Ligand SMILES: [Zn+2]
C-alpha cells in the first residue's frame with residue numbers, strides 16, 4: 497500500500513485518522529480517493545486540504561472507529577462505499593467483537609481499495625436490480641460462538657467467521673491445515689476470488705477456465721470437499737497448484753490463484769511507491785510484474801527470516817501456475833477495458 501501526505505508534510509498511512517505530527521484529522525477523501533488531512537468546518541463537515549471539497553466521516557468511523565473514510569457531503573449517504581457493503585456486522589455487546597470488527601474492516605478496506613485500483617467491478621446492492629442481474633457484493637461478519645459459521649462465498653455474499661480476527665485461533669487453524677500463511681487480507685482476497693469467478697469467469701470465460709483449472713462440474717464441489725478432508729491434497733501438487741488447498745476443486749484453485757495475484761499486485765505496488773522497483777502493477781506488463789515480485793520476495797523473505805517471521809512470499813511459480821496467474825491478469829485487462 498502507498499503512503500500519503502498531510503498538509504504539514506507528515507506521512508499518513510492508509511488507516512490514519514489523525515496526523516501524528518500536527519494532530520490534524522485525516523480521512524480517505526471520497527473525491528481524491530486518497531488519505532488526506534482535513535479542516536473541520538463549524539457544522540462538523542470536513543474540507544479536504546488537497547481538493548477543497550467537502551465530506552462527512554462515515555458513521556462507522558464516528559460511532560465505532562472501524563473505518564476512516566469520508567462520504568461525499570453532497571449525498572444523503574451516512575456509510576462509505578466499503579461499509580455499505582456490510583449486511584451483517586458483529587454484535588458489539590459481546591466481548592471483544594468491536595476489536596475483531598476493527599481488524600476485519602481494516603483488512604477489507606485495504607483489499608477493496610486494491611480491487612478498485614486494478615479496475616475490477618464491485619457491484620453494490622444499489623446497482624444490482626432489474627437493469628443489472630449480476631450478483632451484488634455483500635459481507636456478513638458472523639460469530640461461530642453462537643452457531644457454526646463457515647467462511648465462504650455464495651452468490652455475492654461473503655461470510656467471514658469473526659473468530660478469524662483472533663490471532664490465536666487463526667494461528668491454530670493455520671498449523672492444523674498446514675498453511676504457510678493465514679491472514680485476514682488473505683481471507684478477503686480468497687473469497688473475492690470466488691466472487692469474481694461468478695462475476696467474470698462464469699458468463700464469459702468458462703472454456704478457457706476449464707482448460708487451465710479443470711472442470712468444476714466433475715467432481716461436484718461436495719464430492720471434492722469430502723475427498724479433500726478425507727485424503728488431503730493430491731500428491732505432487734506443487735508444480736500444478738499455488739497451494740495444497742487449491743487442489744480441492746477448480747473453484748478453490750481459482751480463488752487461491754486470485755488471492756496470490758492480488759498479493760503480487762499489492763507487493764509490487766508498494767515497492768514501486770517506495771522506489772524499490774520501477775515496475776508498476778498497473779497491468780501493462782504481467783511478466784515484468786511477476787519478475788519484480790520474485791526479486792522483492794527474495795529480499796523480503798530474508799528480512800522476515802532475520803526477524804524470525806514466516807516467509808512473505810512462500811509460493812513457487814511453476815509454468816502451470818504462471819499460466820493460471822496470466823488468466824487472472826487477462827480477466828483484469830478485460831474488466832479494465834470495460835470500465836473505460
Ligand atoms: Zn500533519
Ligand SMILES: [Zn+2]
Nearest residue numbers: 525528544547
Ligand atoms: Zn480531497
Ligand SMILES: [Zn+2]
Nearest residue numbers: 554563576579
Ligand atoms: Zn466506512
Ligand SMILES: [Zn+2]
Nearest residue numbers: 686690748751
Ligand atoms: Zn474458497
